[in-house]
Amino acid sequence: MGKKGKKSAPGDSPAETTQPSPLNSTAAKKNKGSPAATAPTVSSSALVICRNKHWRYISSFHGPWLQLPVEVLETLANANYYMPLPRPVDPAVFYDLVKIRQLVDGATELSVRAAHGVTSLALSNSLAGFPTHHIEALGLGLQYGSNGGAKLSPERRFRMREQATQKLSRAYRLDEIASSVATMQSTSTLENVAGLVLQRSPHDPDANYVHFFHEKIPSRQLAECTDLRALDMIIAQRPSDCEPLRTRAIVRMFKEDFEGAAQDLTSALSVCRLNRPHKRPGEESMQLERRAGRRRDNPPLDEKDHPSSTEVQLLFQRAGCYLTLACDYVEPALANDLGEPAGNGVNGVGGTNGSGPIREGVTDGTSGDQVPTKRQLEGRKTVRLYAKRALRDYMEYLKHFHHSPNLPIEVSDDFSRQVNQATHRNKRHYGQSRWASQESNSPTGSSVGHTVYPLATLFSATPPADLPPYPSNDIACAAFASNPVDALETTTEVVTYHPLLTDALHSLLLCHTLIQTSTKELQRHAYMVARLARLADGYPVFQASRSPARADWIEVLRRAENWIELGSSWEALCAPAPLPIPLSANTMSTPTAGVNALSITSSTSPVETDEQRRERIRQQAIIEALEDERVNDEASFKAAILARQKRAEADQTTVSGGTSPNPNSNSAPKRWAVDDGREYPILTERAEAVARWIREAPTVSGSGSGKRKKKPATKKVSSIEKLDLASGRPESMADQVSLEA
Numbered sequence: 204m205g206k207k208g209k210k211s212a213p214g215d216s217p218a219e220t221t222q223p224s225p226l227n228s229t230a231a232k233k234n235k236g237s238p239a240a241t242a243p244t245v246s247s248s249a250l251v252i253c254r255n256k257h258w259r260y261i262s263s264f265h266g267p268w269l270q271l272p273v274e275v276l277e278t279l280a281n282a283n284y285y286m287p288l289p290r291p292v293d294p295a296v297f298y299d300l301v302k303i304r305q306l307v308d309g310a311t312e313l314s315v316r317a318a319h320g321v322t323s324l325a326l327s328n329s330l331a332g333f334p335t336h337h338i339e340a341l342g343l344g345l346q347y348g349s350n351g352g353a354k355l356s357p358e359r360r361f362r363m364r365e366q367a368t369q370k371l372s373r374a375y376r377l378d379e380i381a382s383s384v385a386t387m388q389s390t391s392t393l394e395n396v397a398g399l400v401l402q403r404s405p406h407d408p409d410a411n412y413v414h415f416f417h418e419k420i421p422s423r424q425l426a427e428c429t430d431l432r433a434l435d436m437i438i439a440q441r442p443s444d445c446e447p448l449r450t451r452a453i454v455r456m457f458k459e460d461f462e463g464a465a466q467d468l469t470s471a472l473s474v475c476r477l478n479r480p481h482k483r484p485g486e487e488s489m490q491l492e493r494r495a496g497r498r499r500d501n502p503p504l505d506e507k508d509h510p511s512s513t514e515v516q517l518l519f520q521r522a523g524c525y526l527t528l529a530c531d532y533v534e535p536a537l538a539n540d541l542g543e544p545a546g547n548g549v550n551g552v553g554g555t556n557g558s559g560p561i562r563e564g565v566t567d568g569t570s571g572d573q574v575p576t577k578r579q580l581e582g583r584k585t586v587r588l589y590a591k592r593a594l595r596d597y598m599e600y601l602k603h604f605h606h607s608p609n610l611p612i613e614v615s616d617d618f619s620r621q622v623n624q625a626t627h628r629n630k631r632h633y634g635q636s637r638w639a640s641q642e643s644n645s646p647t648g649s650s651v652g653h654t655v656y657p658l659a660t661l662f663s664a665t666p667p668a669d670l671p672p673y674p675s676n677d678i679a680c681a682a683f684a685s686n687p688v689d690a691l692e693t694t695t696e697v698v699t700y701h702p703l704l705t706d707a708l709h710s711l712l713l714c715h716t717l718i719q720t721s722t723k724e725l726q727r728h729a730y731m732v733a734r735l736a737r738l739a740d741g742y743p744v745f746q747a748s749r750s751p752a753r754a755d756w757i758e759v760l761r762r763a764e765n766w767i768e769l770g771s772s773w774e775a776l777c778a779p780a781p782l783p784i785p786l787s788a789n790t791m792s793t794p795t796a797g798v799n800a801l802s803i804t805s806s807t808s809p810v811e812t813d814e815q816r817r818e819r820i821r822q823q824a825i826i827e828a829l830e831d832e833r834v835n836d837e838a839s840f841k842a843a844i845l846a847r848q849k850r851a852e853a854d855q856t857t858v859s860g861g862t863s864p865n866p867n868s869n870s871a872p873k874r875w876a877v878d879d880g881r882e883y884p885i886l887t888e889r890a891e892a893v894a895r896w897i898r899e900a901p902t903v904s905g906s907g908s909g910k911r912k913k914k915p916a917t918k919k920v921s922s923i924e925k926l927d928l929a930s931g932r933p934e935s936m937a938d939q940v941s942l943e944a
Contacts, residue, residue, distance in 0.1 A: 522596035536582030590717035709752035712779035
């Protein structure tokens with residue numbers, strides 16, 4: 204990744220090989236009028252990498268799913284789908300991973316063989332192992348008796364590249380973040396295949412879409428070296444597709460055009476909801492019952508019945524847009540017309556907080572008897588308006604996932620056994636779980652006696668009453684240390700995992716802070732976020748990743764001197780919950796299954812040398828640093844890479860030292876993927892804005908109560924209230940969606 208002057212694959216002619224420069228590619232020269240042809244020139248010494256390597260949240264999608272055999276991954280996706288709610292992993296994301304792997308692997312096979320231009324059996328087997336009947340179906344006419352095989356005609360090579368591009372385009376439409384991670388792990392021929400198709404078909408929408416992700420640009424210069432005309436053309440060609448709108452919105456975020464990004468995401472949501480199939484309530488449970496019944500095997504789910512993750516992606520991205528807009532308006536909301544900070548003049552970002560601990564008693568952020576200006580009042584309205592919109596989208600996002608406070612341990616343990624046997628393939632793939640749905644009218648899709656709540660319900664004004672008390676870390680740890688057998692329970696708390704869940708939960712706290720939710724309510728929400736974050740576990744396909752919102756929330760707590768009076772540090776509150784240990788002689792416990800499943804990839808991959816390990820850690824650190832919002836210059840980029848390398852080396856030392864989970868030890872067994880929250884000290888503009896808002900913004904009477912003031916009969920509507928990006932129609936502050944808490 205990120206290397207200049209990659210060698211072309213054998214058999215490629217110079218005219219068919221795109222250069223690492225993003226601007227002087229062969230396709231750009233031959234198609235000067237195409238959207239991908241215009242961009243500023245860059246120095247030959249600049250580090251050039253594919254545009255998709257700059258995408259945010261790519262570290263959230265790393266994990267064993269990139270190395271697992273596709274058939275095993277599909278088996279695990281079906282097992283996950285047939286589990287009772289809350290399912291271990293969001294099934295929409297799980298099925299997306301399966302399809303993306305299939306599409307990227309197929310595109311890799313086609314692009315590599317087209318690059319070599321021959322159809323030898325040895326080449327096919329060594330590079331992709333494609334079945335013979337698949338190759339013959341393409342009309343390639345293999346000649347197995349010859350050493351080099353039959354040469355492919357230019358027309359056939361073009362058609363193969365065209366098919367590869369179509370597969371990649373479909374993968375990026377499913378999930379551009381996961382697809383970016385998958386293509387990074389694949390061969391470099393994928394980076395050139397779309398550019399070669401554009402030489403002959405400059406207006407091909409699939410080729411233009413893929414080339415947009417694979418075009419080489421200078422490192423960390425996506426905003427300066429990205430032209431939106433290619434995406435504009437694709438959107439005009441396919442107005443019924445919401446995915447190009449999503450991509451254009453993300454690029455506009457890089458360009459800091461967050462209003463335009465919010466508009467694109469709103470349009471994409473409208474298109475997505477218009478095209479999605481309408482299902483009656485309970486139809487999914489009935490469909491699962493009809494397909495599963497009491498059969499032993501989990502029948503593969505038809506692709507047309509796979510749940511879609513597009514709406515969840517759009518809600519998460521639009522919520523992030525609104526949250527950024529709210530933070531951007533903090534400065535004009537607090538600064539006076541002379542450009543001086545309001546309040547006592549202490550912004551506290553670069554040093555200590557001179558105003559002391561923050562409490563609810565602050566009523567005005569202006570100094571003395573200074574009256575807030577109209578610009579300040581409008582800015583404060585806008586901050587709260589955008590924060591409410593962000594909160595609304597995050598709550599809609601959370602409605603797609605579930606939590607159970609009392610799931611029987613045998614259920615989660617049963618899923619671990621299925622994962623273990625499927626990945627090791629030492630027996631026939633584990634059949635249908637005995638806990639799978641047997642009652643079509645069950646509200647939870649399960650006959651198991653446990654309670655299931657949508658995650659949004661946990662943040663309502665009246666949360667469920669049957670939740671275990673939290674925080675209670677000291678009690679749990681003391682019980683486990685004194686007598687592990689007594690600490691064993693029959694039920695456990697479980698939450699559906701999504702790669703972006705941790706970031707969404709912490710962003711929700713930032714929204715409540717900007718809305719100025721009461722301290723008591725915000726403390727309750729913070730404890731709920733910590734409860735869910737410690738349960739989030741991407742087993743068996745995702746590894747832990749750093750959350751930008753979590754890092755910002757920790758920094759806000761530090762600079763505001765824990766103004767909501769949490770009982771412990773945030774790192775301690777979010778420490779991974781101990782794994783449940785069922786006491787059964789004939790079953791495999793979850794920790795044991797997790798330890799065995801950790802060898803999924805190591806048992807099939809060659810032994811890694813120290814040099815290879817260091818290079819892998821370095822490449823991983825570069826990828827994570829590229830998508831880190833806190834990195835904005837060369838110095839912070841190098842600091843981020845160094846910090847991540849040191850952290851990875853420390854983790855490797857711990858693992859090699861033999862600190863594996865042991866149910867009989869006095870320490871709780873470690874979860875599959877643990878994000879211990881170690882962060883390097885880089886302050887983002889978002890954290891700085893939220894911390895300043897806590898210190899200086901005047902509180903609004905009744906803020907956080909969820910009640911609205913009675914609207915007067917006549918009211919002059921301000922320019923800020925006229926703008927409603929969420930719905931595209933005039934809307935006043937009093938007409939905003941009422942948010943609980």
